[in-house]
Amino acid sequence: MFPSDEIVKGSISGYVFEQFEIACYTSLLAAAEKAGDTASIPAIEAILEEEREMADWLIKHIPQTTEQFLLRSDADGVEAKK
DSSP states (O other), X not given: OOTTOHHHHHHHHHHHHHHHHHHHHHHHHHHHHHHTOTTTHHHHHHHHHHHHHXXXXXXXXXXXXXXXXXXXXXXXXXXXXX
């Protein structure tokens, strides 16, 4: 991509960060299960599901975000990065 494509890079970075969070909560869930921490498991599972939903939303919207960026970057007088 181009240096001025912050919005596209931001979308991609958001998705990458969601995947990192999914990995962290997956690890935390395994640790809680191994330690027998049954009190924490429901909260961890709920947060993990939220992270998965956000990652799904982001990946579904990256193509549209990219298309809009390209349309705006081609338009005269419109800054695509904002």
